[in-house]
Amino acid sequence: MLAAPVAWLLLALWEPVLAREVPPAGCVVAVSARAAAAVVTAAVLVWLAVIHRRAGTGLRGGGSREIAAAMITATLVGLGWLSVEASAFWYLRDAAGGDRVFHFARELTLSVLWAASAAGLGILLLAAAFLSQRHRGGVT
Secondary structure, three states: OOHHHHHHHHHHHHHHHHHOOOOOOOOOOOOOHHHHHHHHHHHHHHHHHHHHHHOHHHOHHHHHHHHHHHHHHHHHHHHHHHHHHHHHHHHHHHHOOOOOOHHHHHHHHHHHHHHHHHHHHHHHHHHHHHHHHHHHOOOO
16 A cells, blocks of 8 residues: 555655756755655555564564564665765755765765665674564573
């Protein structure tokens, strides 16, 4: 049911980053309809994952596929939003007469955002695995 709107939002978020589009005139970074849509969509997806986790006993496979799909999609939406906003920031800075090194700064910012996102996900997965083992009595 949510597949079509979420897929459209993912495409709308990632397309300007991958196409290296210049933001429209008057664009305010991090305060836009795109930002609001991304935050609301990510929040709804995380909420769905939490609900599936709570109702996991009644779902086939404990709802692990649904939880994973919702969390991965929420992460992609959040990463897409951060990438679009970082790109818009550097394009607007260049348009305002900034240095010509904006391309390097943009790429560096995207690399740091993506690396931080990957590190954060890794830490969350390790913490979840540790807590799962501890809950089962495997780690003391």
